[in-house]
Structure formats: C-alpha cells, structure tokens
Amino acid sequence: MLIGEVARRSGVSARMLRHYDSLGLVRPTGRTVGGYREYSPADIRRILHVEGLRSLGLSLSQIGRALDDSGFSPSALVGDLIRKTEERLNREQELLERLRTVDAAEPSGWQDALRIVELLHGLGSQSAARRQQAVLAPAEDVLVPAELLAEAVLTESDPNVAGALRWALARAVGDGVASLIPAMSSENVDIRRRAVLALAELPGDEATAVLTDALGDADATVRRHVALALGARGVTQAVPELVGTVVEGPNDVEAAELLGTLARDEKWADRIMSALVDELTAHTADSAVRIRLTQALAEMPGTIALDTLRQLAHDDDRAVALIASALVKTLEERPDDELGQP
Template identity: 35%
Template sequence: MEALRIGEVARRTGLTQRTLRHYDELGLLVPSDRSGADYRLYSHDDLVRLLAIQHLKSLGLSLAEVRDALDAPGGDAASLLRRHAEDVERRIVAEQELLARLRSLARAAEAGWDEVLDAIALSERLRHPEPAVRFRAALTGHATAPFDDLVELLRTDPEPGVREAATWALTQQPDGAVGRLDQALASGDDQSRHALAHVLGKLRDPAAVPLLARLLRDEAGEVAAKAAFGLGQIGGAGAVDALMGALGDARSLVRDEVAAALARVDGADEPLLAAVTDPAPTVRSLAAEVLGLRASPGSGPALAGLLHDPDREVRFAALMALGQIPGDAAGRAIEGEVDSPDEHTRLLARRLVADRQAFAAPRARNARAT
C-alpha cells in the first residue's frame, strides 16, 4: 500500500488533521516516514495502529492508557480493564445522583430560578457537616426539601436526632410517599429497611400495611421488630392479620414487639382467642400473654381453659394473664391453682390472689363510705 499523507488519512478516517498531529505529539501515532517536503506519511501498519487506537478509545480509555496498552502488548490488560470498569462504575453512581437531583430540582422549578436556587441552598443545608444545621433544615424546610435528600438523611445520618427530623419531614410529604419510600429503601441494607419500617409506621397510612407485613418477615430481626411496631401504630384488620401471623416467629425480639403491638390495636381479641388453641405451644403462650395485656373480661374462660394445657409455659402464661383480667370468674380460676402441685404455679397463684384481695379492699371501703 502506498503511504498516505495526513490529509488523506483524515479524509478516510473522519478524524481531523489536528487530532492526528496531537497523536503524533503524544507519541501515540508517529508516522513511519516523512516526504521530501517534510509531510507526514502513514504506512499500512500506521493505519492498523490507528484503528487499534480508536477501538481502545471506544472503551473509554484515556490516550495515555491507550498508548501504554499498544506499546506494551504483553502488559496486564485484565488489571487495566478492571480498574477502568471501577472508574466507570463510580462515574455512573455520580451521574445517577446528579440525575436524581436534577429531577428533584425540576419539580421545584415550576415557578422559576429563584425556587431552584432556594432548593439548592436547602439541599446544601441538609448535607451540612454540622448536625444542628441538618436538623433545622429538615424541620423548617420539610415542605420544599428534596425527597431524595431526606431519604439519604434517614438512611445514613449518624445523628439519631437528625434521622428523626428527616422521618418527620418525610411524613409531611404529599400523597404517594409510601410507594416512593418503598422504591428508595426496600432494596437497601438492613439500616435502610429499618428506616423504611420506621417511617412507614410514622405515616399512619393504611396503604403501608402490606409493605410492613413484608418487612415483618425480614431476615434481620431489628427490621422485623420495627415493622411490628409500625403495624401497631397503624392498626386495622390487615395489621392484626399480619401480626397474628408472626406470633410464632422464632426470634424473641420480634415476638415481644408483636405482642406489644397486638396489645394496643383494636380488633385483636377474637383472633387471639382463636390462637389459644393453636398447635404450637409458643403461639398459645404468647396469645395468653397478650390477652392478659389487653385485660378483656371476655377472655377469662379461654385463659382458664389454658390452665390445663399440657405445656407448662402455656399454663404459667395463662395464670399470669388471668391476674390482669377483672371479674370474679378470673379470680376463681386463680384460686383454683393455689394448691397446685407445681411449686411455681402455686406461688404465683397465691401472690395473685393476695394482690387481688389487696386491690379489692380499698374499693370495698370506698363503696361503704358512699
């Protein structure tokens, strides 16, 4: 092949002569020859190298990296490509963050650039190194604070007070916050899912119940326990059903929070009474405990029946629960255990009888006085 002058190479490749001269100056593509008039002359091998340059550039490699790769073909290509891939990943993350911020700012830009600048200033305060500044920004700027910035505070801020301020600010977001929170946090780490359960409970939105029911089954006990707490905050039939399904959770941390939630929500008496016949002793025991916390007189007969349960822990839980149930029927059931052959049951029954008598004495005196 006849050597080509720089103009012909530029025409055939679509590159500018300035680019080819720059490659020459860098030592990336030095023409193999010069004409008598000192024009650059490119051989076939030069054009092959130029094609290789363009291929490597298409991977996003810098010109210096391309030169090193071509000048040392036996070098560690895998390491170079891995490092470059890591750089690309970092740039993608940064670009995604920028994209999210631009979209957030676009929502604030409907009235003009003043609102955009205000939103940027608020965003900077939410990222301020001083916790007090971040705290005030979340509280005072909740109406215009970018959703993504508040979520980031809730997810990662080291200060509990700042996270709580971000939680409150997110509860002031317009309708649709439940779905957006799920998208932003559900697929994150344990801390992100814990934050999601926390803010969903604070929202008190029935639409959050299915999400909290899912988090109640989370592999992280702290997340599941926070979901139970959130379901107790929201209440309703869906929340009760989800909590009842977790009565037999193997983790004591979760069971304790489930019990506390069921003790305070409306509509739990009937499913709890049904649960005292569950095949699992753990479920029967916890159902009895919660019925005691609810102190509903109607649960007395079911709890009295559990005093004959084959499981000792269930019997003990039922006796403890009866101690919190008002009425003579519960009292008689307790008195029936004061001579129990089981020492712990006997001692507890006697203490409960004494407590009920001590409580009843002032009431009787007050009744006589009136």
C-alpha cells in the same frame, strides 16, 4: 496517502493527526517532495489502533506504551480502568439521584434548591449528630420530598437519627407509603424492619394495608413491630401475633395493653382471653412466660380475667401465684366505674 485523505477516511481530524505526530505516537512514514506528511497503510493501521485504545479510556501516554512495548500486559491497566470507570459511574449516579431529589422538591428558586442540597449533604455526613440536625432543623419553607426521607430511613442505623427521619417522613411532601413499599420485599431483614417502623408512624388505610400484609413476614422482629403498629390502629388481625409477643417478649407490656384495648370489643374479648389461657396451659414449665401472661390478664377490661387470676393465685409456681394474688386484690378493690366492661 496525504493527511487530508487520512483524516477523511479515519475520522481523525488533521489537527489531531499532527498532534499524534508531535508526540511521536503516529509518525508518518514519509514526506512528499513538497514536505507534506505521507502515511503508509501501516501508519493508518496504527492510527486506528490508537483510536480503539482511546475508546477504552486510555491516555495517549498509556497508548504509546501499549503499542511500543512488545511485553506490555493489558490486564493490570484494563483492571485499573474498570475500577476508575465504576467510581465515575457511581459519582454520576449519585449526582443523578441528587438532581432528581432537587427536582422532586419543585424549588421555586435557587435558594430553595440550595437548601435541599444542604439537606442532602447533612444526611450524607459521617456524624450521626450532623445527620439528625439536618433532619430536625431544615428551613421552614423547604418542602422535603418523601422519597428522600424514605431512602434515608431505610439505610440509617443510628436509632436517634432514624427516629428523626421517621418523624420527618410522617410530615413530608409526597407519598411516603409508596416510597416504602418496595423495601417490604427486600431480602435484607434490616431494611424490612426499618420500613415497618417507618410505616407504623404513617397514617392512613394504605399504610395499614401494607402492614397487615407484613404479618406473614419470615422475621419475628418484623412481625412483632407490625403487630404492635396494627394493634395501636385497632386491627384485630394482629391479635395472634400480639399474644405471641406477650409469650416471647420483648414489648410484652405494650402488647398486653393493646390486647386489653382490643378486648373491649365483645366479639374479641372471649377470643383474646382464650388465647392467653391456652398459652398458660402450654407453658406450664416456663415461669417467665407464665408471669408475662399473668400480668397480661390484668390488662383485660372489666372483670373478665378475675376468675382466671383467682385460679392462678393458687398456682404451683410461687412467683405466678404471688403476682396473681396481688392482681386479684387490685381488681377487687378497684371501684366499679374504673373497671369498665368489654
């Protein structure tokens, strides 16, 4: 079969067939009287084998070794091809995400696009200082997409950089809450914790609703951060978790202050007082817990905790009694206009 017919049937161009011949990869078995290449059925099968291996990403030299070495084992070569292909796909996926990010910023010109690319490079730096600088010092006229900042804050482990990212996310263009919602169902607890801290700095009812749903999270740290964020927003559903935060610590001082603020609502004052007293009763043997609860009582508005503190001033735990006595004295000496009422 002459080269033109082989090209037509195999789909390999005549030019490529000549190239295969020059490399010794597929040499036609014979020549016509006029000197034209003449391919046998075996030659055509080899051409098809070459094309099949090319489709796997093998180079022509690799294909030659594979076809001519009877002892050739494909496993190592195929494994290497898999690794290289995965690397290439990862690079292409990163490129795709970068392009989407630039597109989401709606740059008005190449200068805007280049500024976004510069920010992306900064966020991808191994240096925490460089990442923080990239977040805090963007060009004034660059509108950073919330999706980009949300993705960065969910993977950032450095607390200073994470704080800068949360600050920027709260001021970003786009729906930051929507970008964080999927992270709240992540199996990775670190991602959920970062998402909660970011949501805590985002205003609006939608963020509050997402945080309220997270009060049932399986992780105690997530629940604590959620309760603190909701307490600061005046959400009373956080009261049980805030009381639990006073009991367990850390953030017990912040939780106590928030409980004091929430207790200014008469409907919740008695409930919060009852919850704190119940915890005092339940932890008779734990001095550290009782001290935290006693200090929390001092944050209650007006004099609603004064009688309870007077009783604690005679507590069997000397440390609790001393703290309660000092708090009673402080409350009794405070002017009426500073006490306020719930």
